[in-house]
Amino acid sequence: MTVRRGQTLLVVTVAAVVLVALALVLRPADRPTPVTADATGQPTPTPASTDGPSVIVPGRPGESAVTRPAHEVRDTAAPRYNSLDVWFVRMMIPHHQQALQLAQLAPDRAGSPKVRAVADRIRGAQGPEIGMMRGWLSARGLAADVPGHDHGTMRGMQSPEAIRALTDARGAEFDRLFVRMMTDHHDGAVRMATDLLKVGVDQQLNEFANSVATEQAVEIARMRELV
Numbered sequence: 001m002t003v004r005r006g007q008t009l010l011v012v013t014v015a016a017v018v019l020v021a022l023a024l025v026l027r028p029a030d031r032p033t034p035v036t037a038d039a040t041g042q043p044t045p046t047p048a049s050t051d052g053p054s055v056i057v058p059g060r061p062g063e064s065a066v067t068r069p070a071h072e073v074r075d076t077a078a079p080r081y082n083s084l085d086v087w088f089v090r091m092m093i094p095h096h097q098q099a100l101q102l103a104q105l106a107p108d109r110a111g112s113p114k115v116r117a118v119a120d121r122i123r124g125a126q127g128p129e130i131g132m133m134r135g136w137l138s139a140r141g142l143a144a145d146v147p148g149h150d151h152g153t154m155r156g157m158q159s160p161e162a163i164r165a166l167t168d169a170r171g172a173e174f175d176r177l178f179v180r181m182m183t184d185h186h187d188g189a190v191r192m193a194t195d196l197l198k199v200g201v202d203q204q205l206n207e208f209a210n211s212v213a214t215e216q217a218v219e220i221a222r223m224r225e226l227v
Contacts, residue, residue, distance in 0.1 A: 081202035086142060088196045088205065089133045092212075093144055094151040095192070096126045096133075098158065099185055102166065106178060111171035114226055115178055118219065122182070125215070129208070136204065156188020179223045186216040186223075 099122055106119030137144050151157060158166075158181050166177045193209035193216075200206055 081140070081205070082200065084196065085200045085202040085205050086137075086140075088192065088200065088209070089136055090144060090146050091151070091154055092189070092192060093130055093133050095154055095157065095185075095189055096130050099126050099182070099189075100130075101163070102158070102178065102182055102185065105167060105174075109167075109170050109174040110178065112175045112226065115175045118182070118223060118226075119178070121219070129212075132208070154188065155191050156185040158185060176227065179227050183220050183223050186220050190216050190220070 103119040103122040103126075106116050110116045110119065134144055152159065162177075162181060166174065166181060169177050190213050193212040196209045197206060197213070200209065
C-alpha cells in the first residue's frame with residue numbers, strides 16, 4: 001500500500017511540473033514582457049515574440065518597462081515640417097529656375113570672364129538645389145506646382161521685358177544688366193531664406209535656407225565689385 005501511494009504521489013508531481021511548463025510555453029504572445037536589469041543597472045528585456053520587431057516601452061512611475069510589438073506603438077512625434085516649409089520650397093523652385101535662365105545666357109553674351117564665372121557658379125549650385133527641393137516634396141507626397149500663383153510677384157523675380165532686354169544685350173551692356181538683375185534676384189532669395197529661418201521647422205530646410213542666405217549674400221558682394 002505504501003508503494004502505491006508513493007507511485008501516485010510521483011505521478012501527480014510529474015503532471016504538475018508538465019502543466020507549469022506548458023503554461024509558460026503557451027502564454028499569450030501579446031502579454032507585455034517585463035524588463036529586468038543586469039548587474040550594471042542596464043535594462044535587459046526578455047526576448048519578445050518573434051513574429052515581428054519589438055520596442056521597449058517605459059513604464060509609469062514605479063513600474064518596470066515592457067517590450068511590445070512595434071506595430072502596437074504609435075509614433076507621437078510632432079510633424080517634421082509645416083505649411084511654411086512647403087510654401088518656401090514651392091516658391092524657391094521657380095525662383096531658382098529663373099536664376100538658371102539668366103545664367104545660361106552668359107556664355108554667349110558676357111564680355112567679362114568674371115561675369116561668366118559668376119554665371120557658371122550659379123548654374124553649378126542652383127541646378128542641384130532644384131533637384132534637392134523636388135526630392136523633398138516628392139518624399140512627402142507633395143506636388144511642386146501651385147495652380148494659379150503668379151511667380152512673377154516673388155521677391156527678386158525679373159519681368160519678361162527685363163529678360164528680353166538681357167537676351168538682346170552683348171558685351172559690356174550684357175554684363176551691366178546681368179549684374180544688376182542677378183543682384184536683385186539673389187537679394188530676393190536671401191530675404192525668402194531669412195524669413196523661413198524664423199518660421200520653418202524642418203531641419204533639412206533650415207540648413208538649406210541658411211546656406212542660401214549665406215552663399216548668395218557672398219555672391220552679391222562679388223557681383224557688386226564687378227560694376
